[in-house]
Amino acid sequence: MARELAELREMDLATLVEELRSSKQEALNLRFRNATGQLDNTAEMGKVRRQIARINTLIRQQEIAAAEAAGK
Secondary structure, X not given: XXXXXXXXXXXXXXXXXXXXXXXXXXXXXXXXXXXXXXXXXXXXXHHHHHHHHHHHHHHHHHHHHHHHHHHO
Protein backbone atom coordinates (compact mmCIF):
# COMPACT_ATOMS: atom_id res chain seq x y z
CA MET A 1 0.00 0.00 0.00
CA ALA A 2 2.04 2.91 1.25
CA ARG A 3 5.21 3.55 -0.64
CA GLU A 4 8.01 5.76 0.49
CA LEU A 5 8.16 9.23 -1.02
CA ALA A 6 11.59 8.45 -2.48
CA GLU A 7 10.11 5.47 -4.34
CA LEU A 8 7.29 7.59 -5.68
CA ARG A 9 9.69 10.30 -6.90
CA GLU A 10 11.57 7.75 -9.00
CA MET A 11 8.43 6.64 -10.87
CA ASP A 12 7.51 7.91 -14.30
CA LEU A 13 4.16 9.52 -15.07
CA ALA A 14 2.43 6.37 -16.30
CA THR A 15 3.46 4.42 -13.21
CA LEU A 16 2.29 7.24 -10.94
CA VAL A 17 -1.10 7.28 -12.64
CA GLU A 18 -1.41 3.52 -12.13
CA GLU A 19 -0.39 3.91 -8.47
CA LEU A 20 -3.00 6.65 -8.09
CA ARG A 21 -5.69 4.37 -9.54
CA SER A 22 -4.65 1.60 -7.16
CA SER A 23 -4.67 3.93 -4.14
CA LYS A 24 -8.11 5.28 -5.02
CA GLN A 25 -9.43 1.72 -5.28
CA GLU A 26 -7.93 0.95 -1.88
CA ALA A 27 -9.58 4.06 -0.41
CA LEU A 28 -12.92 2.92 -1.79
CA ASN A 29 -12.48 -0.53 -0.27
CA LEU A 30 -11.57 1.00 3.09
CA ARG A 31 -14.67 3.20 3.01
CA PHE A 32 -16.87 0.17 2.33
CA ARG A 33 -15.21 -1.82 5.09
CA ASN A 34 -15.66 1.11 7.48
CA ALA A 35 -19.34 1.45 6.58
CA THR A 36 -19.97 -2.23 7.23
CA GLY A 37 -18.04 -2.24 10.49
CA GLN A 38 -15.27 -4.53 9.25
CA LEU A 39 -12.47 -1.98 9.44
CA ASP A 40 -10.51 -2.23 12.67
CA ASN A 41 -7.90 0.47 12.06
CA THR A 42 -9.64 3.59 10.79
CA ALA A 43 -6.32 5.44 10.63
CA GLU A 44 -5.64 3.54 7.41
CA MET A 45 -8.22 5.73 5.67
CA GLY A 46 -6.23 8.85 6.46
CA LYS A 47 -2.98 7.24 5.38
CA VAL A 48 -4.43 6.31 2.01
CA ARG A 49 -5.89 9.80 1.52
CA ARG A 50 -2.49 11.35 2.22
CA GLN A 51 -0.88 8.86 -0.17
CA ILE A 52 -3.33 9.93 -2.89
CA ALA A 53 -2.48 13.58 -2.24
CA ARG A 54 1.26 12.83 -2.48
CA ILE A 55 0.82 11.04 -5.78
CA ASN A 56 -1.33 13.87 -7.18
CA THR A 57 1.34 16.38 -6.15
CA LEU A 58 4.12 14.40 -7.85
CA ILE A 59 2.04 14.01 -11.02
CA ARG A 60 1.45 17.76 -11.11
CA GLN A 61 5.14 18.49 -10.50
CA GLN A 62 6.07 16.27 -13.44
CA GLU A 63 3.47 17.96 -15.65
CA ILE A 64 4.83 21.40 -14.78
CA ALA A 65 8.43 20.29 -15.39
CA ALA A 66 7.46 18.84 -18.78
CA ALA A 67 5.63 22.04 -19.75
CA GLU A 68 8.63 24.17 -18.75
CA ALA A 69 10.99 21.93 -20.70
CA ALA A 70 8.76 22.14 -23.77
CA GLY A 71 8.57 25.90 -23.48
CA LYS A 72 12.33 26.41 -23.50
